Amino acid sequence: MPRYEPLCYEVGPMSPPGPRRILFVEDDPDIRMVATMALEAVGGFSVAACGSGMEAVSRFDEVAPDLVLLDVMMPGMDGPETLAALRRLPGGGIPVIFMTARVQANEIAGYREMGAVDVIAKPFDPMTLSETVREIWRSLQPEA
């Protein structure tokens, strides 16, 4: 379950503003750079960027993320394999969003069956990526 401050929405109409710490997993160094920059500078998130699923699994405990953004096609452990490995870790039940160019309806349904809460289509717009993450996060929060 996502971590949030329950009082924030018990006392007012505002939903939690968004995840504080994001674990971002992407093998492409240029995409990793621009997305990390966008999530930090535009979104104000704290981002731990990993270049592989293996690195994400090994750093998960240290990073203690609220949310994982996970590329699907990666060498070694791909996105689905990484998701499965994260789920086996203590605290590994946090929301995971896949990022992929493969976003046909049946593909999205498959990602959801694997346990992803949503999918962000590639290519993404760096300027709107943070808001997309926030929208997905809000959709996961219980109604006030």
Place this chain on the structure above:
Amino acid sequence: MDDEELRSYFAGRLPDRLAEVERAGHAARAAGWTGEPLRTFHRLAHSLAGAGATFGHPEVSELARGLERLLKAALATGQPPEESAVNGSLRGLRDLVERG
């Protein structure tokens, strides 16, 4: 980074990225269009297509996407891709790099 800075950044990265794709292509050909070398070539073409689109280089993305499709078909069927088509995609990408 605004759009122009993104475009410019990636234009600077493109020679190295294309060289990596070309090396993967040589390795895949040497391996008879099978196994891990073919998967790596496909993945790098896929990444280049995605990065090209993200960084405002649609012409790079389009050529890389075409290459990705050829390689995806080869992976799915076990049949080698049409080499002239592979070479055409790589030549198109190389032309873009050399034109700057």
